[in-house]
Amino acid sequence: xxxxxxLSLGAKAWRCLYCPKSELRLDLTLGCxxxxxxRETGEGHWTGVMAGRVWTLTQIDDTLWYHVxxxxxxxxxxxxxxxxxxxDSQELRKKFxxxxxxxxxxxxxxxxxxxxxxxxxxxxxxRDYFQLSVxxxxxxxxxxxxxxxxxxxxxxxxxxxxxxxxxVECLFSFICSSNNHIARIQGMVERLCGMFGxxxxxxxxxxxxxxxxxxxxxxxxxxxxxxxxxxxxxxxxLQESAHQILSSHNPKWLHTLRNDPYLEARAALLKLPGxxxxxxxxxxxxxxxxxxxxxxxxxxxxxxxxxxSCAAESKQKxxxxxxxxxxxxxxxxxxxxxxxxxxxxxxxxDLKKFQKLKEIxxxxxxxxxxxxx
DNA sequence: ACGATACCTTA
DNA sequence: AAGGTATCG
Numbered sequence: 001x002x003x004x005x006x007l008s009l010g011a012k013a014w015r016c017l018y019c020p021k022s023e024l025r026l027d028l029t030l031g032c033x034x035x036x037x038x039r040e041t042g043e044g045h046w047t048g049v050m051a052g053r054v055w056t057l058t059q060i061d062d063t064l065w066y067h068v069x070x071x072x073x074x075x076x077x078x079x080x081x082x083x084x085x086x087x088d089s090q091e092l093r094k095k096f097x098x099x100x101x102x103x104x105x106x107x108x109x110x111x112x113x114x115x116x117x118x119x120x121x122x123x124x125x126x127r128d129y130f131q132l133s134v135x136x137x138x139x140x141x142x143x144x145x146x147x148x149x150x151x152x153x154x155x156x157x158x159x160x161x162x163x164x165x166x167x168v169e170c171l172f173s174f175i176c177s178s179n180n181h182i183a184r185i186q187g188m189v190e191r192l193c194g195m196f197g198x199x200x201x202x203x204x205x206x207x208x209x210x211x212x213x214x215x216x217x218x219x220x221x222x223x224x225x226x227x228x229x230x231x232x233x234x235x236x237x238l239q240e241s242a243h244q245i246l247s248s249h250n251p252k253w254l255h256t257l258r259n260d261p262y263l264e265a266r267a268a269l270l271k272l273p274g275x276x277x278x279x280x281x282x283x284x285x286x287x288x289x290x291x292x293x294x295x296x297x298x299x300x301x302x303x304x305x306x307x308x309s310c311a312a313e314s315k316q317k318x319x320x321x322x323x324x325x326x327x328x329x330x331x332x333x334x335x336x337x338x339x340x341x342x343x344x345x346x347x348x349x350d351l352k353k354f355q356k357l358k359e360i361x362x363x364x365x366x367x368x369x370x371x372x373x
Numbered sequence: 374a375c376g377a378t379a380c381c382t383t384a
Numbered sequence: 385a386a387g388g389t390a391t392c393g
Binding site: 174277297319351 | 386390
């Protein structure tokens with residue numbers, strides 16, 4: 001059976017690129033709740049699905065290592081693909097070329113780094129997904145200069161950046177997030193992919209699937225199946241949103257929102273069932289290139305009030321549209337055009353799972369010393 | 374436009 | 385209550 005790749009077992013099937021921790025920290029970036037599908041499958045090794053393939057990533061010093069798995073050996077699936085593309089010899093040649101390259105990699109026992117067209121493409125996928133062209137360290141400096149409170153948190157929570165996720169995955173994942181907690185959302189998204197997504201490969205008994213297509217989610221019976229899978233009232237939102245996108249627009253429509261201004265994209269998303277201001281802003285920020293979008297949830301609302309004395313008149317139970325707007329505008333004015341990125345860092349620092357990072361370093365060292373003695 | 378409440382589950 | 389949204393006074 002195939003296993004998750006481990007860098008320590010040999011770098012022959014791994015590639016790497018230069019990327020300091022100040023620009024990217026996998027634990028924060030993949031674990032802060034902007035995506036729900038990455039898991040730590042080994043010490044410092046993160047496995048997940050990106051651009052339709054399964055990847056394992058890990059960081060050593062200033063190097064980001066990545067391994068891409070080949071597709072699952074599924075005779076039925078392969079035959080289906082062959083029949084489908086029987087007339088397309090160009091496609092088949094390309095496919096065989098890719099397979100040959102994989103074979104070469106597998107057979108290559110040496111540590112020498114060979115580059116190929118595929119490697120170049122893989123690196124480009126990775127750079128795009130992590131938006132590595134955005135210089136994060138410079139942004140932290142700017143946010144810190146403008147906001148002393150941010151500076152304190154930013155020192156500990158460095159290297160947290162927004163992903164450029166697939167809009168389909170982002171939208172349907174965050175429709176699941178309403179009135180819900182992260183652990184349950186992760187389970188729901190996993191079941192969603194397992195039930196409606198194309199299988200990719202199996203590693204250590206874990207089956208990896210691509211995220212479902214909008215077409216798959218728009219099918220008639222989907223709502224009932226999702227109910228049975230414990231999605232609750234969100235089952236209807238998922239199916240109806242998928243249906244509405246196909247009936248009012250087309251499968252590529254979500255991607256086209258990347259070319260629209262923030263407020264237009266946001267307004268378009270708000271028309272979908274199960275999508276309110278918070279979910280719309282999550283999709284804008286995390287998949288549609290709207291770095292100024294600030295999703296205001298209960299955490300952010302509390303941070304705004306408690307740490308910034310913003311929206312003081314928010315004694316009410318419910319978050320009104322007006323207060324939502326006020327809080328977003330406040331942070332945009334404070335942090336600038338990448339306010340959404342900055343917001344996610346304070347949000348992350350507020351999560352229970354990351355509280356241990358806030359322990360005072362001296363105390364931590366004392367503890368370590370006490371342990372080693 | 375504002376403010377409250379129900380909504381599926383699970384921790 | 386949990387990283388909300390739709391609906392109704």
